[in-house]
Amino acid sequence: MKRTNLEIPSCNDCRQVHHTVFKHLTQDELDTLNFEKGCNHYKRGNIIFHEGNKGNGVYCIYEGILKLYKTGIDGRKQIIRFAQKGSLIGFRSVLSNESACTTAEALNDISLCFIPAKTFVALVQNNRNFSMNLIQLSCKELGIANRFILDMAQKNVRERLAEVLLLLNETFGKDENNILKISLTRVEIANIVGTATESVIRLLSEFKKDKLIELNGRNIKILREKELERISDVY
Amino acid sequence: MKRTNLEIPSCNDCRQVHHTVFKHLTQDELDTLNFEKGCNHYKRGNIIFHEGNKGNGVYCIYEGILKLYKTGIDGRKQIIRFAQKGSLIGFRSVLSNESACTTAEALNDISLCFIPAKTFVALVQNNRNFSMNLIQLSCKELGIANRFILDMAQKNVRERLAEVLLLLNETFGKDENNILKISLTRVEIANIVGTATESVIRLLSEFKKDKLIELNGRNIKILREKELERISDVY
DNA sequence: CGTGTGATTGACGCCTGTCAACGTCTGTGG
DNA sequence: CCACAGACGTTGACAGGCGTCAATCACACG
Numbered sequence: 001m002k003r004t005n006l007e008i009p010s011c012n013d014c015r016q017v018h019h020t021v022f023k024h025l026t027q028d029e030l031d032t033l034n035f036e037k038g039c040n041h042y043k044r045g046n047i048i049f050h051e052g053n054k055g056n057g058v059y060c061i062y063e064g065i066l067k068l069y070k071t072g073i074d075g076r077k078q079i080i081r082f083a084q085k086g087s088l089i090g091f092r093s094v095l096s097n098e099s100a101c102t103t104a105e106a107l108n109d110i111s112l113c114f115i116p117a118k119t120f121v122a123l124v125q126n127n128r129n130f131s132m133n134l135i136q137l138s139c140k141e142l143g144i145a146n147r148f149i150l151d152m153a154q155k156n157v158r159e160r161l162a163e164v165l166l167l168l169n170e171t172f173g174k175d176e177n178n179i180l181k182i183s184l185t186r187v188e189i190a191n192i193v194g195t196a197t198e199s200v201i202r203l204l205s206e207f208k209k210d211k212l213i214e215l216n217g218r219n220i221k222i223l224r225e226k227e228l229e230r231i232s233d234v235y
Numbered sequence: 236m237k238r239t240n241l242e243i244p245s246c247n248d249c250r251q252v253h254h255t256v257f258k259h260l261t262q263d264e265l266d267t268l269n270f271e272k273g274c275n276h277y278k279r280g281n282i283i284f285h286e287g288n289k290g291n292g293v294y295c296i297y298e299g300i301l302k303l304y305k306t307g308i309d310g311r312k313q314i315i316r317f318a319q320k321g322s323l324i325g326f327r328s329v330l331s332n333e334s335a336c337t338t339a340e341a342l343n344d345i346s347l348c349f350i351p352a353k354t355f356v357a358l359v360q361n362n363r364n365f366s367m368n369l370i371q372l373s374c375k376e377l378g379i380a381n382r383f384i385l386d387m388a389q390k391n392v393r394e395r396l397a398e399v400l401l402l403l404n405e406t407f408g409k410d411e412n413n414i415l416k417i418s419l420t421r422v423e424i425a426n427i428v429g430t431a432t433e434s435v436i437r438l439l440s441e442f443k444k445d446k447l448i449e450l451n452g453r454n455i456k457i458l459r460e461k462e463l464e465r466i467s468d469v470y
Numbered sequence: 471c472g473t474g475t476g477a478t479t480g481a482c483g484c485c486t487g488t489c490a491a492c493g494t495c496t497g498t499g500g
Numbered sequence: 501c502c503a504c505a506g507a508c509g510t511t512g513a514c515a516g517g518c519g520t521c522a523a524t525c526a527c528a529c530g
Binding site: 471472473474475476477478479480481482483484485486487488489490491492493494495496497498499500 | 501502503504505506507508509510511512513514515516517518519520521522523524525526527528529530
């Protein structure tokens with residue numbers, strides 16, 4: 001599944017590094033990081049790490065998109081969030097000494113830099129700015145998760161679907177044809193919204209009928225963003 | 236609403252302090268904390284801080300129980316978690332520089348030590364163990380929140396209610412008569428489970444009929460814990 | 471061309487939210 | 501001391517949202 005890449009991109013050349021938690025590392029620290037990290041490539045469907053496994057390091061996304069999901073008793077998946085270029089994943093379990101609470105799976109061809117837990121924790125402990133950034137990252141994710149709980153508890157499927165479309169738009173943007181850059185199966189959309197696939201299909205058709213979106217296979221074009229906002233916020 | 240107490244308990248005498256994130260402070264740091272902190276008392280229903288407000292400090296619970304909830308568009312509340320003796324609340328917004336994502340409200344008579352943001356952040360920045368503990372705390376809460384999302388997405392009301400009863404039991408324990416120590420209104424239970432009050436009432440009666448619990452007003456006695464576990468886990 | 475995966479549509483029925491009415495209890499004011 | 505208001509709890513009726521099952525279609529791939 002997982003293939004080690006011979007050409008490991010250097011953090012010094014990484015265009016993302018200044019937008020990540022690593023932005024405050026010293027040159028020395030960055031050099032160490034460069035030396036100790038690895039880089040792996042994955043294809044759609046490959047698993048980066050499994051829920052329940054101990055995390056022996058963290059991953060910084062160099063290129064591509066992945067999903068983080070939890071699996072219920074009956075095997076149904078609930079996508080917790082997506083991550084893309086520049087995002088750090090796997091730090092929660094490494095820092096809390098717990099096993100991973102989600103599974104990470106590639107949504108397209110991705111390249112990840114792997115940072116061993118030891119290296120990562122050393123950075124956290126020795127660089128005050130870095131650890132502060134990490135605390136902030138984790139606190140922000142906590143805020144987002146709490147918001148998600150509220151939505152799941154109080155919004156119906158139609159409202160949540162509208163919200164998810166807007167989220168995808170905001171997170172991944174659209175191409176030159178105004179089509180959402182991220183391409184998901186109906187099952188995957190259902191797994192974010194937290195509903196049955198059939199419900200997603202029916203509601204998407206409704207949105208299409210109401211001229212809120214255009215559908216073309218997995219391509220989704222948002223026509224009336226404001227209206228979707230109205231729906232997702234319950235006016 | 237809020238009355239400042241003349242007798243501020245000292246952290247040195249606090250029986251909780253060794254079970255909190257403050258356990259790794261030096262004596263000097265603890266002295267500073269003692270000097271700069273305040274102590275406030277609240278009665279049931281009093282608000283400690285409001286969702287959306289900037290947090291100007293964090294609170295350490297000296298005595299009592301409180302609930303943290305978010306409010307939906309229609310005013311309906313969703314309890315995110317409870318906090319009791321020894322818990323730290325309000326740190327998320329202080330550390331992430333965001334406004335509070337929940338409202339904190341007293342469930343009974345409580346005493347809180349208030350630590351100004353400046354004091355708190357200084358500790359985070361200067362004490363490596365302390366900041367590491369905080370990261371862990373925040374990461375653990377994130378794990379719990381993710382689990383909550385899964386539950387809300389995939390479990391039905393009956394399953395969630397069983398789970399909440401077990402959670403309350405685990406968190407607050409029972410008294411000498413095996414009655415849950417925490418006393419909540421039906422509305423509050425509904426606000427944790429994420430359902431209508433009437434549904435909670437109906438399902439509690441069902442549990443009672445099935446001899447899983449005993450009800451006496453707000454007093455709940457768990458009779459068959461294993462069976463509740465079975466229900467909450469979907470067998 | 472057969473096979474498999476994903477998308478779609480229809481039928482059906484249960485779960486659960488909503489509305490309304492009523493019972494219960496407590497505290498307050500006359 | 502009683503009447504009353506108000507908060508909370510309970511029960512019944514009802515309908516609509518949404519999950520499930522099954523059948524069919526579309527499309528890619530070996």
